[in-house]
Amino acid sequence: MNIAVIGGGYVGVTTSVAFAHSGHRVYLVDNNPHKLAHLSNAQLPFYEEGVKALLQTHVDSGNLTITDDLTATLHHSSIVFITVGTPSQANGQADLSFVNAVARQIGQTMQNEQTIVIKSTVPVGTGKRVKEIIAMELTRRNVDIPFEIVSNPEFLREGKALYDALYPNRIVIGYDSKKAKAVMEQLYNDTNDSILFTSINNAEMIKYASNAFLATKISFVNELARLCERVDADITVVTEGMGQDKRISPLFLQAGVGYGGSCFPKDLQALQQIGQKYGTPMTILQAVENVNHTQVNWFLDKVSQRLGSLHNKHITLLGLAFKPGTDDIRSAPSILVISQLLAQEVQVTVYDPQATSHIKKRFPTIHCATTPLEALHDAHAAILVTEWPEIVNIDWKQAKSFMKESNLFDGRNALSPHYMKQLGFHYEGVGIHG
Ligand SMILES: NC(=O)c1ccc[n+]([C@@H]2O[C@H](COP(=O)([O-])OP(=O)(O)OC[C@H]3O[C@@H](n4cnc5c(N)ncnc54)[C@H](O)[C@@H]3O)[C@@H](O)[C@H]2O)c1
Incomplete structure (x- = not known):
């Protein structure tokens, strides 16, 4: 055709x-x-x-x-x-x-x-x-x-x-x-x-409903992760158990620093506006957004609690794209992480296999490294934001030797806490810190 x-x-x-x-x-x-x-x-x-x-x-x-x-x-x-x-x-x-x-x-x-x-x-x-x-x-x-x-x-x-x-x-x-x-x-x-x-109306609704539901799963798990930390439970095991129920499915149950990208944030907003227009407030979606908006700050509190004042500390972000496999940084959590760190006068270095040129336009003062090990050189802490294979599979033993202090904050629960602790890292993930 x-x-x-x-x-x-x-x-x-x-x-x-x-x-x-x-x-x-x-x-x-x-x-x-x-x-x-x-x-x-x-x-x-x-x-x-x-x-x-x-x-x-x-x-x-x-x-x-x-x-x-x-x-x-x-x-x-x-x-x-x-x-x-x-x-x-x-x-x-x-x-x-x-x-x-x-x-x-x-x-x-x-x-x-x-x-x-x-x-x-x-x-x-x-x-x-x-x-x-x-x-x-x-x-x-x-x-x-x-x-x-x-x-x-x-x-x-x-x-x-x-x-x-x-x-x-x-x-x-x-x-x-x-x-x-x-x-x-x-x-x-x-x-x-x-x-x-x-019908055309149904098809239009199916798209928004699908994205809104996936975002809801993510925020639900992220909020649950916060509670898991308080009650000494492990979100990765909790979601593994939940996911074994076919009605729930294990997909989109990974706790992390929140969702981003060109679709979920804007589609959630649009569906709420449609609800408002037709007198049917989408109250669940308001809560979903609220959890997502506060997730980065909740996670960064862990960094502050560990490092004390962040002023002049050197912190490395591993991953910038809103997910692996793309250079898209639209509404990516990395943007909020960098903004918050720069506001506290942190020296920020970043590494991403595809997205550094985009982030450089937005934050010209940050240092963009070309390899993960270069990025980690002399860092007081590393924050894993996007679980690219080339980041997850870093030689972490070597990485530790490059860093000034071995603080590792895993914003995607992508690494083995047990192995990282064995290597001598101070390791914290999302909802797994007992
Ligand atoms: N990006 C995704 O992963 C994804 C997934 C599913 C659905 N969508 C939806 O698909 C749509 C497109 O998303 P995208 O990410 O490809 O958008 P985009 O912004 O990357 O691309 C849109 C393109 O349209 C062009 N354009 C605008 N007006 C035009 C005109 N009058 N004539 C010709 N070209 C014109 C722009 O120059 C741009 O290249 C959006 O509604 C988005 O929500 C996106």
């Missing part, structure tokens, strides 16, 4: 590459000249394992065209995916200006029948609104071109984006006409994965 993808960010690029890989002819449209220049040379504006190589392959093969020409693209395509950003506004509502602008552009320029698929994460009712905008533009042009609206929310995980796009673990399709359903069935006809066909 001939597919247009509008918005060349994490989701748009990965989606385009995956469709091209499945044999479709894909046109990826972005309006940011800087991004376009990168993508046209098969350079990614972000780090995501495997995507760059496949982008290069399909740009070279001619299966994937990178362009800023939406009009020509619509002429070539019959399915249009909208993958532009939906960031938070100051009040927490999803900013739909990019989605609405694309809808207007489609209505102003389309010449042939289109199925318009919203992949961006959008509040319930957006599909209906996009339909109205396009219909309004067609009326203004005095033309009658048929079009369908579909909601197909994206569930890919950064760090595993390509795998998830190629082998999605579920596909949700919201539609309101037989024609739209038939187009989507044809598009996904070679997938073995389960497809849920439902």
Whole structure:
């Protein structure tokens, strides 16, 4: 099929590459000249394992065209995916200006029948609104071109984006006409994965509900971890026991310094705003956010209690990205950790295999090391913030010999407390300090 993808960010690029890989002819449209220049040379504006190589392959093969020409693209395509950003506004509502602008552009320029698929994460009712905008533009042009609206929310995980796009673990399709359903069935006809066909409103809600529930699991466990420390229990064992119950599942039960990234914080805010708009306050989500907002400070209290005044102390952060496998630092806990340490005049050194260039723009005074051992040189304490394999698998014996004081604070419970203590570290994790 001939597919247009509008918005060349994490989701748009990965989606385009995956469709091209499945044999479709894909046109990826972005309006940011800087991004376009990168993508046209098969350079990614972000780090995501495997995507760059496949982008290069399909740009070279001619299966994937990178362009800023939406009009020509619509002429070539019959399915249009909208993958532009939906960031938070100051009040927490999803900013739909990019989605609405694309809808207007489609209505102003389309010449042939289109199925318009919203992949961006959008509040319930957006599909209906996009339909109205396009219909309004067609009326203004005095033309009658048929079009369908579909909601197909994206569930890919950064760090595993390509795998998830190629082998999605579920596909949700919201539609309101037989024609739209038939187009989507044809598009996904070679997938073995389960497809849920439902209404557009349901599909829009499923995306927010999923992210909100995962964030809830994390905050629940983080709050439980605080209690575990008080009652001399170990959160890793408690969650292991909980996870053995199939109804609970062991996934997303790892205690740590909190969630971050481009989705959970903004989607939680957006769902709360939707609740407010419809007179149904999302009280659980307020608590989820509250735990997450206070988790970094709760963890940093351990550092202060151990080191006393942090003034002029040298502290190393191991990991900056909001999770391993990505260079994304949007709303990453590392940002709050660094801000809090700098406020106490700590000398901060950081190491991350992919994200240091982004953090340097935000905090120009911090020292960015190129290896974990260099980062740990002369440190009074290390804080593990992101559990990259290259951090977890440091030669910790050697690391200890590089440090001024052997204080190790594991913000992801990624290391063996027993082994670290055996090596002579003063080790503290999250909810496991008896
Ligand atoms: N990043 C994720 O892991 C993830 C996962 C699932 C869902 N989502 C959702 O997918 C959507 C996109 O997320 P992202 O992280 O890819 O966003 P992003 O900000 O990385 O990328 C959006 C892109 O859209 C482009 N754009 C904006 N307006 C445009 C226009 N009029 N024409 C052409 N291009 C335009 C921007 O230049 C940018 O390159 C969001 O709604 C997000 O919530 C993201």
